[in-house]
Amino acid sequence: MARATGGRAGRHQRRSQALPINPAPPGGFGGQYKPLSTSDMEQIYDVALRLLEELGVGEVPDRLHDLFVQQGARFEAGRIHIPRSLIAQAIAAAPKTITLHGRDPARSIEVGGDRVHFGTGGAAVQTLDLDSGDYRASTLQDLYDFARLQDQLTNVGWFTRCCVATDLVGEEALDLNTAYALLAGTSKPVATSFTLAEHVAPIVKMMDMAEGRKGAFSERPWLAAHISPMISPLRFGADAVEVCFECIAHNITVSCITAAQSGATAPATPAGFLAQSLAETLAALAMVHVMKPGHPMIFSNWPFVIDLRSGAFSGGGGEIALMNAASAQLSNWLGLVSGVASSMTDSKAIDAQYGAEKGVTALAAALSGANMIYESAGMTAALLGASFQGFVLDNDMLGNIYRMLRGVEVTEENLGFEVIVDAVHGDGHFLGHPQTMAAMERDYFYPETADREAPITWRERGSMDAQTRAIAKARTLLQWHPTYLSAEADARIRAAFDIQLPPQR
Numbered sequence: 028m029a030r031a032t033g034g035r036a037g038r039h040q041r042r043s044q045a046l047p048i049n050p051a052p053p054g055g056f057g058g059q060y061k062p063l064s065t066s067d068m069e070q071i072y073d074v075a076l077r078l079l080e081e082l083g084v085g086e087v088p089d090r091l092h093d094l095f096v097q098q099g100a101r102f103e104a105g106r107i108h109i110p111r112s113l114i115a116q117a118i119a120a121a122p123k124t125i126t127l128h129g130r131d132p133a134r135s136i137e138v139g140g141d142r143v144h145f146g147t148g149g150a151a152v153q154t155l156d157l158d159s160g161d162y163r164a165s166t167l168q169d170l171y172d173f174a175r176l177q178d179q180l181t182n183v184g185w186f187t188r189c190c191v192a193t194d195l196v197g198e199e200a201l202d203l204n205t206a207y208a209l210l211a212g213t214s215k216p217v218a219t220s221f222t223l224a225e226h227v228a229p230i231v232k233m234m235d236m237a238e239g240r241k242g243a244f245s246e247r248p249w250l251a252a253h254i255s256p257m258i259s260p261l262r263f264g265a266d267a268v269e270v271c272f273e274c275i276a277h278n279i280t281v282s283c284i285t286a287a288q289s290g291a292t293a294p295a296t297p298a299g300f301l302a303q304s305l306a307e308t309l310a311a312l313a314m315v316h317v318m319k320p321g322h323p324m325i326f327s328n329w330p331f332v333i334d335l336r337s338g339a340f341s342g343g344g345g346e347i348a349l350m351n352a353a354s355a356q357l358s359n360w361l362g363l364v365s366g367v368a369s370s371m372t373d374s375k376a377i378d379a380q381y382g383a384e385k386g387v388t389a390l391a392a393a394l395s396g397a398n399m400i401y402e403s404a405g406m407t408a409a410l411l412g413a414s415f416q417g418f419v420l421d422n423d424m425l426g427n428i429y430r431m432l433r434g435v436e437v438t439e440e441n442l443g444f445e446v447i448v449d450a451v452h453g454d455g456h457f458l459g460h461p462q463t464m465a466a467m468e469r470d471y472f473y474p475e476t477a478d479r480e481a482p483i484t485w486r487e488r489g490s491m492d493a494q495t496r497a498i499a500k501a502r503t504l505l506q507w508h509p510t511y512l513s514a515e516a517d518a519r520i521r522a523a524f525d526i527q528l529p530p531q532r
Contacts, residue, residue, distance in 0.1 A: 055432030057396030174212025342371025343384025355397035
């Protein structure tokens with residue numbers, strides 16, 4: 028007969044045998060922070076529509092020009108004037124929710140409404156080296172290592188390439204090898220950019236090889252495209268427009284990103300900036316609509332801020348937190364799947380500035396209800412750098428934010444009138460009470476890198492700071508090598524393409 032266990036040891040044993048509970052699940056609901064009133068949003072939207080209809084968008088590629096004119100737009104003096112009616116049609120046809128497929132279907136995420144998901148992004152040309160503690164040029168190996176590191180981080184919902192492999196020569200080699208690193212390193216939803224439209228089809232072919240069947244990828248595309256078809260202020264970028272045509276032809280979800288900069292390529296006033304930026308992202312939505320009505324597009328209106336004293340990009344601070352929150356609020360108000368950028372600290376070190384800027388900007392974006400929050404893990408130095416230990420630290424930060432989004436479940440059981448009465452008349456505390464034990468596992472998030480011990484215990488354990496603990500955790504996670512590509516599929520891909528990442532263990 029098995030010996031019954033009771034007391035603290037028994038509770039520990041039972042908890043270790045139970046399925047893990049995530050008290051801070053991704054996909055919580057935002058929308059609590061509303062920096063704009065309804066009147067504010069109506070005025071901003073009206074100015075955005077006026078800009079598109081009266082000023083129009085310049086430098087329209089011929090193929091796109093013809094589609095716009097067929098749909099009722101007016102071309103005059105080199106600019107396409109997009110009527111309000113066409114914008115309304117594009118908004119009405121746009122999907123209100125989008126499935127971002129993971130290569131592993133269990134890791135797919137549904138984005139839309141007020142649900143919040145954090146993921147990555149960026150194009151860091153430098154990586155904070157785990158060994159030297161200094162910045163160096165980012166490599167293809169770094170990109171693969173970042174992919175497999177974040178693959179093990181619960182609170183990072185998808186992986187967009189976070190650094191540029193500067194050791195690769197040529198645009199095609201860069202695009203192909205970037206896609207390969209994403210394919211080999213994670214089974215989460217992934218995203219990348221395409222320098223030229225002719226690079227899309229070969230990468231789709233690579234993904235089909237991984238799936239083992241021609242056409243399989245386009246049936247269930249688990250790689251999305253980051254495209255910036257608008258160049259601020261208010262003109263199209265020809266190469267990016269062609270990439271969009273090609274992605275749509277292969278059924279690839281597109282995240283059309285507007286990234287104007289306050290005081291440089293958009294007005295310095297927040298209201299004027301939001302009006303222009305909204306107009307530009309609506310122009311991108313209209314572009315996708317005339318190409319293929321209803322094609323899934325993330326409405327990625329990313330307000331960027333510069334320090335007007337120096338002209339340097341500023342990824343952290345109150346202004347960019349406010350502007351991205353307002354952008355998400357506007358997008359959600361229009362019923363579009365919203366994407367913004369956050370957690371883009373200007374700090375080069377993993378220090379107090381790093382934590383403060385990341386916490387402020389990520390929380391504001393989440394509370395505003397942004398559906399997809401890019402750049403939210405690992406980015407440093409105003410997007411010029413990426414950090415392995417930063418990924419680990421940010422994963423804990425994002426878990427705390429998800430816990431805040433979950434909120435307080437007010438039920439008769441949770442209010443626990445009788446529990447309070449029992450504690451007052453009984454032991455005088457709640458330690459060990461069944462309600463406490465249940466709440467311990469269900470309602471509390473426990474970060475892996477934060478130190479909550481007494482000072483004496485901290486000293487006895489080596490007086491480690493958060494970065495030291497995060498470096499150790501990153502090293503442990505990087506000992507794992509995924510096997511998402513079979514040896515046969517990898518061989519086929521390497522025979523067809525110049526894959527420069529060495530075969531991994």
